[in-house]
Amino acid sequence: LLAASLLPLFSCMQSGRRHALRALRIGGPVRGAATLLHESRIPTDHFQDSLPKMPVPALSDTLSKFLYFAEPLVSDDEHLLARRGVSAFAGAEGPALQAELLASSERQYTSYISAPWFDMYLRDRAPLLLNYNPQLTFEDEAARPSQANRAARLCHAAGRFLLTLEAGVLEPDVFHTKPKVSQTPLWREAVRLMPRSVAFYGAAATGAYALDMSQYANLFRSTRLPRPELDELSTCSDSRHVVVQRGGAFWAVDLLTPAGEPVPPSQLQGAFEAILASPADARGGSAGVGHLTSLPRGEWAALREQLCAAAPANAASLKQIDEALFAVCLDGSSPEELGEVNRAMLHGRGIDRWLDKSFQLVVTENAKAAINFEHSWGDGVSVLRLANEMFDASTALPTDTPAPPAAPPRRLDFELPPPLAAAVEEAGRRFDATIAGTDLATVMTDAFTTAALKKGGVSPDGMMQMSFQLAMAKMSGRTVSTYESASTAAFKHGRTETIRSATPESRAFTDAFTDPAATPSA
Numbered sequence: 001l002l003a004a005s006l007l008p009l010f011s012c013m014q015s016g017r018r019h020a021l022r023a024l025r026i027g028g029p030v031r032g033a034a035t036l037l038h039e040s041r042i043p044t045d046h047f048q049d050s051l052p053k054m055p056v057p058a059l060s061d062t063l064s065k066f067l068y069f070a071e072p073l074v075s076d077d078e079h080l081l082a083r084r085g086v087s088a089f090a091g092a093e094g095p096a097l098q099a100e101l102l103a104s105s106e107r108q109y110t111s112y113i114s115a116p117w118f119d120m121y122l123r124d125r126a127p128l129l130l131n132y133n134p135q136l137t138f139e140d141e142a143a144r145p146s147q148a149n150r151a152a153r154l155c156h157a158a159g160r161f162l163l164t165l166e167a168g169v170l171e172p173d174v175f176h177t178k179p180k181v182s183q184t185p186l187w188r189e190a191v192r193l194m195p196r197s198v199a200f201y202g203a204a205a206t207g208a209y210a211l212d213m214s215q216y217a218n219l220f221r222s223t224r225l226p227r228p229e230l231d232e233l234s235t236c237s238d239s240r241h242v243v244v245q246r247g248g249a250f251w252a253v254d255l256l257t258p259a260g261e262p263v264p265p266s267q268l269q270g271a272f273e274a275i276l277a278s279p280a281d282a283r284g285g286s287a288g289v290g291h292l293t294s295l296p297r298g299e300w301a302a303l304r305e306q307l308c309a310a311a312p313a314n315a316a317s318l319k320q321i322d323e324a325l326f327a328v329c330l331d332g333s334s335p336e337e338l339g340e341v342n343r344a345m346l347h348g349r350g351i352d353r354w355l356d357k358s359f360q361l362v363v364t365e366n367a368k369a370a371i372n373f374e375h376s377w378g379d380g381v382s383v384l385r386l387a388n389e390m391f392d393a394s395t396a397l398p399t400d401t402p403a404p405p406a407a408p409p410r411r412l413d414f415e416l417p418p419p420l421a422a423a424v425e426e427a428g429r430r431f432d433a434t435i436a437g438t439d440l441a442t443v444m445t446d447a448f449t450t451a452a453l454k455k456g457g458v459s460p461d462g463m464m465q466m467s468f469q470l471a472m473a474k475m476s477g478r479t480v481s482t483y484e485s486a487s488t489a490a491f492k493h494g495r496t497e498t499i500r501s502a503t504p505e506s507r508a509f510t511d512a513f514t515d516p517a518a519t520p521s522a
Contacts, residue, residue: 035261036164037157037393040171041188047172047210050200054111054491059098063090069500072479072507114493121376122224122231128355128374129294129434135345135362136380136387137370144367145399148276151328151363152268152402155242157393158361159255159262161386162220162325170216173385175490178207211489215378219386222358223322224374226301233377236323243324243412245352246275247332248287250412252320254405266403273402275409276330289414291427293355294434303423310417317412327360329353334366338442343435345370350431359383379496381489465501466509473510 063086070082105112121132141150164170176182187206194202200210221236240256253271254263292300292307308315321327329352335341345362347353353360359373373383416424450460465484472480482502488494512518 035160036167036169037160037389038164038171039167039169041185042172042192044165044168044170044172044213044216046192046196047174047200047203048213048492049196050198051210051212051490051492052200053105053109054113054488054494056098056102056105056112059090059094063094069481069503071504072502073481109492111488111491111493111495113497114495117495118376119230122233123229125297127294127296127434128224129347129350129431130438132375133346133355133372134375134380135342135370135372136383137341137345137368138387138391140368141395143399146269147330147363147365147367148269148272148402149265149399150367150369150394151272151330151361152265153394153397153399154361154363154369154390155255155268155328156262156265156397157390158326158386160393161389163256163260163262165216165219173211173213173381173489174203175209175211176207177209182206182208209490211381211487212492212494213382214493215382218377219358219382220325221323222377224356224358224376225322226297226304226356228298228301231297231301231376234322239323239325241320241324242326242328243321243354243357244272244275244328244330244409245290245354246278246330248290248351249275249278250289250317250321250414251275251409252324252412253328253409254407255325257406263405264400264403265397266400267405269400270402271405271409272328272330274405288351288424288428289416290353290355291350291424291431293353294350294431295427303420306420306423307414307416310420311415313413313415317414320412321354321357324357327354327357329360329362329372331362331364333364335364335368336366338444339440341368342442343440344368345372347431347435350428350435359386379487379489380485381487466506469502469506470510470513473514477514479507479510 067079067082067086071079074082101112124132126132138154145153161170174182181187182203187208191199191203191208203210218233218235221239223234225232225234240254240258240260241252242255244251244253253268253275255268257263289307292303295303304318308318329348331344331348331352333340333344333348335344344364345368348362353372355372356374358377359371361369362372363369371383371387448463453460453463465482468482469479472478479502482500484499484501485496486499488497
């Protein structure tokens with residue numbers, strides 16, 4: 001089992017990164033302050049050449065941790081068999097495979113886990129729906145704007161973020177442990193003057209740890225293309241539009257002018273209002289095509305090929321979607337309750353979603369908003385940064401009246417012959433069945449807070465993780481393997497890694513709380 005787990009890792013390292021992130025597109029034209037979000041004194045990619053590589057753990061550590069985390073999940077007899085297998089592996093294939101992994105890591109300036117991580121995401125044939133695409137919900141605005149107005153201001157802010165990134169003046173991601181030292185003009189100037197080859201270590205000496213920003217290269221103009229066995233991350237370098245979805249219809253709306261400047265929010269609002277006012281028949285034959293992106297990846301790959309072959313208009317529309325800066329979903333719901341909001345942002349009705357895009361900005365009729373993002377290209381660090389910058393920049397904009405856009409929205413048409421129309425309908429039924437089989441409940445309590453837990457010497461994160469373990473034990477009577485995310489962005493090409501929160505200690509905890517004979521003291 002262990003050899004089978006390590007061999008694909010070795011194979012990926014040997015073959016190179018087939019889906020390597022493209023380099024950050026840095027060095028765009030200098031723009032005015034009204035166009036950019038800010039102008040960092042430290043270049044965006046200043047630390048990229050000096051980030052440390054993630055160390056490969058010792059084989060003995062890997063094997064001992066495997067046994068430790070397996071213990072609460074298996075019976076005593078099964079754990080005995082695992083110990084024997086580990087012992088045999090350590091005396092046979094293990095050292096040779098470990099040596100190959102170390103040698104491969106030494107040859108490349110990247111994380112040893114990066115290529116296998118991409119391969120794992122892109123090779124999995126499971127649907128993106130619920131399995132991979134998460135969402136981040138924005139805070140509501142104090143004065144509730146219209147759907148079109150909030151979408152316009154958020155899109156304008158995203159466009160400014162893109163231009164700031166491409167100009168190389170987006171402030172680098174840095175984790176400041178001593179902000180009084182490192183978040184000062186003097187520190188920024190000193191770090192700016194450091195050679196790129198040592199900048200990370202110079203900043204780290206002051207308690208400031210730069211984070212890898214390679215994922216930002218796939219944040220915009222990016223999509224995941226379905227393929228029969230291994231999906232492809234596809235990017236475009238010069239598109240200026242977003243793809244807007246409403247009720248199953250698709251439009252292309254320019255976010256940047258031909259000169260590369262952001263389209264004013266008032267014109268974006270005018271474009272979105274025109275889309276919202278479009279008659280029902282404007283959807284043509286495209287209604288529900290987005291449902292296809294929720295299918296298992298192999299099925300969607302085959303149907304996409306059929307869709308492209310069915311009509312030139314289909315291929316042209318898919319190209320516009322693939323190359324869009326990002327997707328905008330003008331959702332037809334007005335959720336208020338927390339659970340309803342989560343459902344709207346996580347999946348909605350599916351008819352106005354395109355799960356393959358790097359990210360989708362979802363805005364409901366009552367102006368609640370979120371980012372839903374495809375997970376293979378990147379993790380929450382970059383998306384959360386984008387969301388925070390978008391929120392701050394959009395809420396600082398005045399609520400203007402709409403204006404006619406210089407370039408009106410362009411509808412993207414699809415022609416669906418009967419077999420494809422039937423496939424779209426079937427995808428919609430399967431989407432509805434998946435959602436119907438998913439439970440979501442929320443509870444709000446003032447019984448304890450983060451501050452109260454810390455005062456009592458209890459970690460809030462630990463409290464939540466043990467709550468998950470206890471809930472599962474009470475519901476199913478067993479302990480299951482559990483994934484808690486941990487960022488390794490302080491390393492070159494660092495991704496989200498796994499904390500296994502199901503441990504022998506957590507198992508003892510849940511056993512104590514579910515034992516009918518247990519007392520508060522024993």
